[in-house]
Amino acid sequence: MALEIEKKFLVKGKPWLNAPSQDLRQGYISKEAKATVRVRIAQNQAWLTIKGKTPDNSFSRLECEYNIPLDDAETMLTQLACSDIISKTRYTIQHAGFEWTIDVFEGVNDGLILAEIELPSEDTLFERPDWAYQEVTFDHRFSNSSLSNFPWKQFSDEFKS
Amino acid sequence: MALEIEKKFLVKGKPWLNAPSQDLRQGYISKEAKATVRVRIAQNQAWLTIKGKTPDNSFSRLECEYNIPLDDAETMLTQLACSDIISKTRYTIQHAGFEWTIDVFEGVNDGLILAEIELPSEDTLFERPDWAYQEVTFDHRFSNSSLSNFPWKQFSDEFKS
Numbered sequence: 001m002a003l004e005i006e007k008k009f010l011v012k013g014k015p016w017l018n019a020p021s022q023d024l025r026q027g028y029i030s031k032e033a034k035a036t037v038r039v040r041i042a043q044n045q046a047w048l049t050i051k052g053k054t055p056d057n058s059f060s061r062l063e064c065e066y067n068i069p070l071d072d073a074e075t076m077l078t079q080l081a082c083s084d085i086i087s088k089t090r091y092t093i094q095h096a097g098f099e100w101t102i103d104v105f106e107g108v109n110d111g112l113i114l115a116e117i118e119l120p121s122e123d124t125l126f127e128r129p130d131w132a133y134q135e136v137t138f139d140h141r142f143s144n145s146s147l148s149n150f151p152w153k154q155f156s157d158e159f160k161s
Numbered sequence: 162m163a164l165e166i167e168k169k170f171l172v173k174g175k176p177w178l179n180a181p182s183q184d185l186r187q188g189y190i191s192k193e194a195k196a197t198v199r200v201r202i203a204q205n206q207a208w209l210t211i212k213g214k215t216p217d218n219s220f221s222r223l224e225c226e227y228n229i230p231l232d233d234a235e236t237m238l239t240q241l242a243c244s245d246i247i248s249k250t251r252y253t254i255q256h257a258g259f260e261w262t263i264d265v266f267e268g269v270n271d272g273l274i275l276a277e278i279e280l281p282s283e284d285t286l287f288e289r290p291d292w293a294y295q296e297v298t299f300d301h302r303f304s305n306s307s308l309s310n311f312p313w314k315q316f317s318d319e320f321k322s
Contacts, residue, residue: 029195030193033243035191037191052241062236064237068227082193
């Protein structure tokens, strides 16, 4: 089981133009006290991902991910998900030696654009691009599990770029 | 994703003597409204199992099971389980053309012995052995997810053989 160490930012502009992308659909079959269980489909592949909770004042958490059959994932999203399905397009771009993902949300989270960078440790230094205009790492509303039942449109007024 | 169609019985006597067995440890990282997520370890193997809820008046439910690395499972049981860990020895015996499993529980469920038979359909006929003295298929307290936080010793007085 690996550690996921991740920072999150709101995005301005369209830094992802011409970047490689994939369409993602994901849902949650658990958001219990100690873990979330996520089902994700991208094109013709699917994964089941278990993530521990992020401790207070940290941005690291346990993560295990397993490739699963696409049919299983479709059934889980249709019949076992405990909240709305999240749809988004994920772009991958390079900036100053690091890979960033930019998620452009659709559906109930339309208008939300989140950039994420995964780091090898919490004290790794990285250059923050201008388009990553506001950090939201510690705001739990921006976790995808939260966005699946408390979507962006319900609190976007607080974040005008 | 398969269907699990299963009947459950309390056991009297020791019909499992000399039967092959394995020691199981399992915990739950989710027991949400629509699904349970179980981690099970048997000897040096581990599995993650997603089960849908059983509809009322049915004994069938969706089930997906995936082999996972032992280290991941140990970490999940230690850090992500949302209730007590269940320990039991599972015996496998044949009776009248069907395979039965007999779970002899330990720890907080010490004293409980449950036999299970998996069937290809709800209307499959099978011979119930004498030692399967009381059916508990529809009593949700005998699900392992329930037994992990409401153990046998809290309601065993109702079931004297």
